[in-house]
Amino acid sequence: MSDKREQFSSKFGFLLAAVGSAVGLGNFWGFPTQAASNGGGAFVLAYLVLAFLLAYPALMAELVIGRYARANVVTALEGVGQTVFSRRLGKAVGIYGVLTASLILSFYAIVSGWMIAHFGQPLAQVLSLHSVSHWLGQDGLLRNLLVALIFMGLTIWIVARGVQAGIEAWSTRLMPLLLAILLGLIIYVLLQPGAMAGLHTYLVPDFDQLTDPALLLSAMGQAFFSLSLGVGTLLIYGSYLSKKESLPRLGVAVTLLDVGIAFTAGLLIIPAMYVAQHHGVMIYGDDGSLIAGPRLIFQVLPSLFGSMGVAGVGLSLAFFALMTIAALTSSISMLEAPVSVIIERTRMQRSRAALVVGTAIFAISVLIVSNMNPLFDFIVSLTTKYSQPILGLALCVYAGWVMHRNQVLKELQTGHLGVEHSLFWKVWPFYVRFICPALILLTVGQSLRG
Ligand code: PFF
Numbered sequence: 001m002s003d004k005r006e007q008f009s010s011k012f013g014f015l016l017a018a019v020g021s022a023v024g025l026g027n028f029w030g031f032p033t034q035a036a037s038n039g040g041g042a043f044v045l046a047y048l049v050l051a052f053l054l055a056y057p058a059l060m061a062e063l064v065i066g067r068y069a070r071a072n073v074v075t076a077l078e079g080v081g082q083t084v085f086s087r088r089l090g091k092a093v094g095i096y097g098v099l100t101a102s103l104i105l106s107f108y109a110i111v112s113g114w115m116i117a118h119f120g121q122p123l124a125q126v127l128s129l130h131s132v133s134h135w136l137g138q139d140g141l142l143r144n145l146l147v148a149l150i151f152m153g154l155t156i157w158i159v160a161r162g163v164q165a166g167i168e169a170w171s172t173r174l175m176p177l178l179l180a181i182l183l184g185l186i187i188y189v190l191l192q193p194g195a196m197a198g199l200h201t202y203l204v205p206d207f208d209q210l211t212d213p214a215l216l217l218s219a220m221g222q223a224f225f226s227l228s229l230g231v232g233t234l235l236i237y238g239s240y241l242s243k244k245e246s247l248p249r250l251g252v253a254v255t256l257l258d259v260g261i262a263f264t265a266g267l268l269i270i271p272a273m274y275v276a277q278h279h280g281v282m283i284y285g286d287d288g289s290l291i292a293g294p295r296l297i298f299q300v301l302p303s304l305f306g307s308m309g310v311a312g313v314g315l316s317l318a319f320f321a322l323m324t325i326a327a328l329t330s331s332i333s334m335l336e337a338p339v340s341v342i343i344e345r346t347r348m349q350r351s352r353a354a355l356v357v358g359t360a361i362f363a364i365s366v367l368i369v370s371n372m373n374p375l376f377d378f379i380v381s382l383t384t385k386y387s388q389p390i391l392g393l394a395l396c397v398y399a400g401w402v403m404h405r406n407q408v409l410k411e412l413q414t415g416h417l418g419v420e421h422s423l424f425w426k427v428w429p430f431y432v433r434f435i436c437p438a439l440i441l442l443t444v445g446q447s448l449r450g
Contacts, residue, residue: 005070006163008237011245013168015253018237020171020329022258023178025111026226028323032202032266033292034222036273038215041205044266047219048259054439055223056255057431058392059234061399063247066238068403068411072340073097073232076239077395080403090402093394094232094341100387101231101337102357106364107379108334109155112327113147114298119320120147122305122313144369149362151324155331156358159339160351163240167332174325181322182261186268188315194278198271217446220439225384227258230391233333236340246416248424269296276304297323335361385447393440400433 008014035043069076074097077090117136124133135143158166189195210216228234234254238247273283273290281303285291291300301319305312335358342353368375399408408429412419419425 005240007240007242008168009164011242011250013164013172014237014241014245015250015257016175017167017171017329017333018234018250018254019257019261020175021228021233021237021333022226022254022330023175023261024226024228024326024330025108025323026222027258027262028265028269028326029293029297030222031226031262032269033290033296034219035263035266036198036202036270037289039206039209040201041203042207042210043215043219044203044263045205046210046216047223047262050216050219051223051227051255051259054220054436055227055229056251057428057436058224058229058396058440059227059255060247060251060428061395061432061436062229062232062235063238063241063251064399064408064411065395065403066235067241067243067247068407070239072239072344073235073337074341075344076235077398080398080407082402082404086402090398093391093398096387097230097232097391098338098341100383100391101233101334102361103364103379103387104231104383105155105331105334106361107368107376107383108327108331109148109152109362109365110144110369110376111294112151112324112331113144113149114294115320115323115327116150117143117147118298118302119317119324122316122320126313126317141369145366148365148369151327151331152358152362152365154328155335156354158328158332159335159358160354162350167336170332171329174329178322178325178329179261181318181325182264182268185315185318185322186264186271189268189272189275192271192275192278194275195271198274199267201274202266202270214446217443220443221385221389221447224388224392224443226262227255228330228333230388230395231334232337235395236336237333239340243414246419247412248416248419248422248428272304273300276300276307279304279307281307386444389440389444389447393437393444396432396436396440400429400437405429 008017031047035047039046065076065080069079071079072094074091074094077094078087079090081087081090121133121136124130124136158170160166161169190199224230241250273296277283281300283291283300285295302316305316305319308315335354338357339350339353342348342357343350348356368379409420409425412425
């Protein structure tokens, strides 16, 4: 099987796919507002340090296991186990991982569908389809189902085409487009009245605000979600990477690019919020903090676009195209996690597996859309606050304790000669064994108490 296994055609393809997975809705609605409300530049700096101290070692654990095993997360974790117990546990962790990836996709598809609706609304307006535009702008069950279905259909279609013709091809097309739209929007927004006040709030460092440990812990949670950790997506992407490439270097590149794009997203979002305030839009919630999450994306920014006339229509189209692209390059990695398990453990063909798994996940989305109130928040917390860190912990344990040190070193040496003399090899093995698990336990403990 390993001979026929697909691979990314180049390290560039891997990089864009992995960064595409990491850069998603989390970068746009989580990071910028958290930074602006909690010390600005100081938070950005702290986040960068945390991403490297905690998320990067965990990301490396996934890449090492994936490329070593050259298999999906279930087979990989089962395979590296040396005892019956560690093999069974590995299999169970892998299954927990792909179930978590699937559940994340089930709510991600709903929110991403809203992005499509908000993209379609100004588009229909431009095309003089006023009733369609109105319908797309109204929150309704049928609309939410239809747009989530369109999003899921696109995700299934890309994954069905395979690693190179689907995931890699679309990531290399969409990621440069994402960057171009992002930069264009930043330039436009920074020229608007009010933007500089936003830039000031976002960037001027206030180190006093960084002393709250709860804040640092929540930043770690954000880093985990943002880097797509724990659920086997980076593990499977790592398993499609050529043995010629250096894992530590690519891991650094993915982490830096994800944090860099989150930071850049802040240069758009925070100034845009202050421009909105300039136009009379409320940007603070009842508790006095900046509005974040779906309310930011679907209320604050659309109110701004709505007050800007023709320019607002163009902005709205560009912004929601950006969000849809960011979401799509993430969702394909989520679907690839369970699909790779099915195709490697059964004889099912990729296109059929993508359709079957995608349809099952969409059925969960339908369930959530129809019972938004209790289900949505419950599934978001279950998967992102608890499951992702717990799975990240398990992956660190498998890379640090279950795999032999020599196996790990050999895998790292392929593609990175002399890695045994590098700072990485001096620090990472200790980190992944002790520090990461301890910090993750602290984060989860904190969430449980909170
Ligand atoms: N990293 C994505 C974001 O920031 O939106 C979310 C994500 C993607 C989480 C893939 C989990 C995953 F497997």
